[in-house]
Amino acid sequence: MKIAIGGKGGTGKTTVAGTLARALGRAGREVVAIDADSNPNLHAILGFTAEQADAIQAIPRDLLETVEENGQRRLVLTRPAAEVIDEYAGAGPDGVRLVIGGRVGHAGAG
Numbered sequence: 001m002k003i004a005i006g007g008k009g010g011t012g013k014t015t016v017a018g019t020l021a022r023a024l025g026r027a028g029r030e031v032v033a034i035d036a037d038s039n040p041n042l043h044a045i046l047g048f049t050a051e052q053a054d055a056i057q058a059i060p061r062d063l064l065e066t067v068e069e070n071g072q073r074r075l076v077l078t079r080p081a082a083e084v085i086d087e088y089a090g091a092g093p094d095g096v097r098l099v100i101g102g103r104v105g106h107a108g109a110g
Contacts (some may be wrong), residue, residue, distance in 0.1 A: 018045025025094035042070035045104075047093035053088055056090035058100040 005017045014037075021033045022045075035042035043053035063084060064075045077084055089097035 009059060014042050014045055017031055018042055018065070021046060021096045022094045025096040031096045032089060032099060034099045034101055040100050043098055043105060046096050046098055048090065050087060052090060052092070053098070053100075056098060056100050057088055059088055059100050061102075
């Protein structure tokens with residue numbers, strides 16, 4: 001099962017995503033949560049400490065490429081998703097693994 005949560009800013013997306021991920025993890029499901037926000041903070045809802053989240057390396061841009069299909073552009077991984085998850089995911093409470101899609105490194109980088 002794949003679930004994506006999107007919408008306007010300030011609508012509770014992170015809270016809903018984190019709560020759902022933890023509930024599914026507690027129920028024994030394999031859960032990989034991907035925080036694709038340029039200012040990632042899903043870690044807090046998932047129960048990671050700030051130090052644990054800081055230790056998770058964001059997916060490097062060279063693992064992503066832009067492809068165009070039917071006039072639509074999208075990002076795809078250049079390696080199998082399972083490999084990327086194994087290498088870049090951090091393990092948290094409730095069996096949830098967290099992948100950070102990117103971080104703003106300095107002012108003007110986002």
